[in-house]
Amino acid sequence: MTHVHMRQGPNGLQIDDQTAAGIEQWCQHFDSVTFYGILLEASAGPSSTAWVDTHEGPIGEKAKLVALPYAYGLSKMARAFRKVRAELRGAIPRHRHLCFTLGNAIGDWPAVAAFEAIRQKRRYAAWIDRVESSIVRNKFAGSPVKRLAAEMVLPLTEGCTRYLVSKSAVALLQGGDSYEHYARSASDPHCTYDTHTHACEAIATGELVRKQARALAGEPLNIVYVGRATAMKGPFDWLDTLHRLACAQIPFTATWIGDGPDLPAIKTHAAGLGLADVVQFPGFEANRDGLLRRLKDSDLLLFCHKTPESARCLIEALVCGCPIVGYASAYPRGLVQEHGGGALAPQNDVAALAERIVRLNEDRGALAGLIGQAAASGALYNEDAVYAHRAELMRRA
Numbered sequence: 593m594t595h596v597h598m599r600q601g602p603n604g605l606q607i608d609d610q611t612a613a614g615i616e617q618w619c620q621h622f623d624s625v626t627f628y629g630i631l632l633e634a635s636a637g638p639s640s641t642a643w644v645d646t647h648e649g650p651i652g653e654k655a656k657l658v659a660l661p662y663a664y665g666l667s668k669m670a671r672a673f674r675k676v677r678a679e680l681r682g683a684i685p686r687h688r689h690l691c692f693t694l695g696n697a698i699g700d701w702p703a704v705a706a707f708e709a710i711r712q713k714r715r716y717a718a719w720i721d722r723v724e725s726s727i728v729r730n731k732f733a734g735s736p737v738k739r740l741a742a743e744m745v746l747p748l749t750e751g752c753t754r755y756l757v758s759k760s761a762v763a764l765l766q767g768g769d770s771y772e773h774y775a776r777s778a779s780d781p782h783c784t785y786d787t788h789t790h791a792c793e794a795i796a797t798g799e800l801v802r803k804q805a806r807a808l809a810g811e812p813l814n815i816v817y818v819g820r821a822t823a824m825k826g827p828f829d830w831l832d833t834l835h836r837l838a839c840a841q842i843p844f845t846a847t848w849i850g851d852g853p854d855l856p857a858i859k860t861h862a863a864g865l866g867l868a869d870v871v872q873f874p875g876f877e878a879n880r881d882g883l884l885r886r887l888k889d890s891d892l893l894l895f896c897h898k899t900p901e902s903a904r905c906l907i908e909a910l911v912c913g914c915p916i917v918g919y920a921s922a923y924p925r926g927l928v929q930e931h932g933g934g935a936l937a938p939q940n941d942v943a944a945l946a947e948r949i950v951r952l953n954e955d956r957g958a959l960a961g962l963i964g965q966a967a968a969s970g971a972l973y974n975e976d977a978v979y980a981h982r983a984e985l986m987r988r989a
Contacts (some may be wrong), residue, residue, distance in 0.1 A: 767902030768922030821852030826896030857939030
């Protein structure tokens with residue numbers, strides 16, 4: 593049971609393409625799958641999500657999708673609570689394995705399901721993919737009133753999440769940041785990862801050699817980021833880091849791939865810094881092969897994440913032999929701890945981050961080595977391997 597959004601399509605419920613790939617994986621590991629998500633409201637507006645139908649293929653054959661009402665807000669949750677709780681109360685005894693993706697308390701149907709599982713004395717797996725309290729604080733950082741209101745609610749939501757994690761039979765904590773934050777609350781915690789890249793999509797040996805040769809030849813740096821243009825991704829730090837490179841006369845081009853609410857402001861900021869000629873904002877990239885090609889053609893992925901999250905783009909970059917260069921936290925450190933492929937700076941330290949890139953530009957041998965290390969780290973992460981690991985853990989519940 594998750595917080596994944598669904599919508600009604602002409603052939604029934606639709607979900608995003610990556611979630612669909614995940615459900616297909618679950619269908620390989622379990623005889624049947626019931627997947628609960630959240631139905632988008634009609635007023636949700638346009639979305640760049642790549643929606644797919646679910647009535648055919650492995651999902652249509654082995655999976656049942658159930659859409660629960662969108663209830664992020666006390667009044668919305670109160671109106672739907674009795675009906676949804678009855679649905680979940682009846683569903684729990686019908687399933688052998690239970691897994692709930694925990695996040696918030698208000699509007700969080702997986703948390704309601706977990707409380708019901710406890711009441712029925714059922715074992716369950718708790719799945720957490722980010723530290724919600726840090727994300728909420730970052731979201732309202734510029735609004736003192738909303739931040740104060742959030743601070744009054746966060747102890748309740750954080751306490752609720754930790755309680756449900758403590759009652760779980762197994763905790764699937766996605767990435768080092770989630771693991772570091774919640775592991776002490778769980779009886780059986782495990783650090784897991786999420787990716788939808790396949791082994792066949794990894795950068796080929798010949799491509800890797802050519803990429804390293806390009807770096808050694810001293811070509812201008814090709815810098816990329818893939819993600820939503822929103823505050824938690826640190827887009828203004830990203831641009832300020834690039835501005836420092838420009839001031840240091842480091843030749844480069846940079847691309848931010850993705851849309852989001854802050855995109856107009858980011859473009860304005862880039863122009864104000866004099867970066868309009870070297871930074872591109874092509875928007876959302878729906879073509880997966882095209883996205884991976886951009887990562888394979890890039891010398892590094894620059895990230896400035898402001899909150900503890902398990903951003904999938906870091907894994908995708910490594911798979912493509914693209915070093916990850918950005919703010920340090922447990923998640924990126926964990927990704928590269930075995931084979932390397934990352935250059936990390938203290939959180940929110942734009943000057944230190946820019947300096948990491950300046951050094952790589954000056955020492956092209958180090959950059960070429962980092963590219964090779966990134967590819968070695970990326971080989972550890974593919975969809976089949978990470979889902980097999982999580983399925984094994986889920987069977988314990």
